[in-house]
Amino acid sequence: MLFRSRLDDAGLETSVIFCKEAPGVACALSSTRGACDEGPLVIVGYSLGANEAIRLCRALGDDGIFVDSLILIECPYRDTIPPNVAKCVNIYRSRPGKDWLPMFRGLPLRKECGSTAMRNVDVRGNCLRHVPLTHSHFTICSAPEIHDLALEEVVGSLDEFEADLNAAAIEAEGFEGEWLPADG
Numbered sequence: 001m002l003f004r005s006r007l008d009d010a011g012l013e014t015s016v017i018f019c020k021e022a023p024g025v026a027c028a029l030s031s032t033r034g035a036c037d038e039g040p041l042v043i044v045g046y047s048l049g050a051n052e053a054i055r056l057c058r059a060l061g062d063d064g065i066f067v068d069s070l071i072l073i074e075c076p077y078r079d080t081i082p083p084n085v086a087k088c089v090n091i092y093r094s095r096p097g098k099d100w101l102p103m104f105r106g107l108p109l110r111k112e113c114g115s116t117a118m119r120n121v122d123v124r125g126n127c128l129r130h131v132p133l134t135h136s137h138f139t140i141c142s143a144p145e146i147h148d149l150a151l152e153e154v155v156g157s158l159d160e161f162e163a164d165l166n167a168a169a170i171e172a173e174g175f176e177g178e179w180l181p182a183d184g
Contacts (some may be wrong), residue, residue: 003147006147010155026056030060040157041068042157043057043070044073050090057082058082061082064084068087069153071088072091072092074091074092075090076106076107077107078109079109083112087116088117088118090106090108091106091150092120095124
């Protein structure tokens with residue numbers, strides 16, 4: 001099952017863009033994002049699309065657009081995560097014997113700013129080590145465990161956004177005092 005299908009099944013609005021479309025998407029988001037903040041901005045990229053997702057985030061940052069979450073899968077070229085990204089999860093499978101070859105593998109990444117929450121997830125040696133080591137750069141993106149991790153990140157961003165909205169609504173009402181339990 002495609003990851004996009006998993007997001008659609010969860011009732012989330014998704015758009016798929018291709019590398020050449022990234023500049024136009026950055027421009028469109030920059031012109032509309034400030035006027036209508038409909039929810040968190042979560043960007044997901046796989047393989048060369050992961051590097052393009054970083055470029056998209058950088059272009060959005062140049063226009064003052066904040067990215068709530070960036071999820072990268074098998075990002076093949078070393079890059080840094082720009083400071084306008086709140087959280088980044090970079091999922092890759094190290095291949096010690098082949099990591100010198102600059103293609104068909106993911107790499108750990110670094111952040112540019114201390115305020116970005118950065119998590120490099122090497123599926124070869126951590127909580128996802130049960131993901132078959134037979135997965136290659138071309139098949140890891142279809143692994144259900146990878147989809148689960150990415151979906152957890154997307155839903156977490158939505159939960160944080162809703163919590164912030166609720167806190168802002170309470171603050172706007174000027175609530176003072178303490179919360180009391182409801183009568184049963």
